[in-house]
Amino acid sequence: MATTKKSPATIADKPKPEIQVQLQQIIGKFQDKDGRIRRAAHPVDSILLRGREVGQVGHTPGVGISLLNGVLLSPKEEEAIIDAVTKARGGVVPRFVKAPPSLDSIQILDDDEDTDEDDDE
Amino acid sequence: MAADEGTGATVTFGTSAFVAQYTDIEPDSITRAPLETSHLGTTVTRTFTMEDLITAGGFTATFFHDGDVQPPYNGAAEVVTITDPVQAGWALGPKVAGSGQVDDYKIGGKRIGELMQATMHVKFVGTVTFTDHTV
Numbered sequence: 001m002a003t004t005k006k007s008p009a010t011i012a013d014k015p016k017p018e019i020q021v022q023l024q025q026i027i028g029k030f031q032d033k034d035g036r037i038r039r040a041a042h043p044v045d046s047i048l049l050r051g052r053e054v055g056q057v058g059h060t061p062g063v064g065i066s067l068l069n070g071v072l073l074s075p076k077e078e079e080a081i082i083d084a085v086t087k088a089r090g091g092v093v094p095r096f097v098k099a100p101p102s103l104d105s106i107q108i109l110d111d112d113e114d115t116d117e118d119d120d121e
Numbered sequence: 122m123a124a125d126e127g128t129g130a131t132v133t134f135g136t137s138a139f140v141a142q143y144t145d146i147e148p149d150s151i152t153r154a155p156l157e158t159s160h161l162g163t164t165v166t167r168t169f170t171m172e173d174l175i176t177a178g179g180f181t182a183t184f185f186h187d188g189d190v191q192p193p194y195n196g197a198a199e200v201v202t203i204t205d206p207v208q209a210g211w212a213l214g215p216k217v218a219g220s221g222q223v224d225d226y227k228i229g230g231k232r233i234g235e236l237m238q239a240t241m242h243v244k245f246v247g248t249v250t251f252t253d254h255t256v
Binding site: 033065067 | 140
């Protein structure tokens with residue numbers, strides 16, 4: 001009896017995990033004139049990518065996203081951040097994502113992008 | 122928290138989103154003025170009480186001049202945040218944040234053999250807060 005053989009699942013077949021982006025409002029502490037510690041919230045959110053802060057964005061819909069120094073994002077990560085901020089700001093797309101220009105020009109590749117390396121023969 | 126150097130620190134503007142290649146961020150002191158309470162009956166030492174309100178100061182930043190980009194030198198107040206380097210294992214970096222406005226901007230000077238560097242001073246015009254790092 002012929003049986004249908006299923007090819008083993010490969011890494012390429014497995015669904016890639018969604019890029020996790022969170023926004024967290026910046027809440028700081030200050031001392032009042034009596035020395036008591038009080039808290040105050042600012043109209044700015046920290047942007048966390050996979051649980052680590054990578055930038056900040058103001059609460060006004062459409063304002064640009066500022067990345068922290070040393071942060072390098074792949075195109076997919078940048079897209080995930082823009083999508084998360086757009087969703088949080090009622091569908092208004094942020095004007096830009098800005099990072100301090102780097103003197104090095106390197107391109108961050110997404111995991112599924114091909115490199116230019118030759119295959120070993 | 123372990124001591125750390127300044128590489129990786131960032132200044133962000135919450136509305137204008139101005140970014141630059143900073144080489145130096147020098148905060149001003151947060152001060153409060155002493156009010157003298159000495160009177161003719163005071164002995165040994167002058168006495169003082171501190172003013173209720175503090176002066177939050179601001180900071181002076183030096184950055185590489187970019188002729189295509191200017192800081193918000195005439196902009197409205199916005200939240201300005203100085204974030205310390207986010208160390209390995211942290212989720213959020215420590216921050217100082219407050220409503221601020223640029224009150225001084227010096228365009229980069231041009232000299233032989235020197236990179237053009239601009240400076241600006243941001244004045245905190247409201248309460249300044251401190252945010253701890255989180256893991």
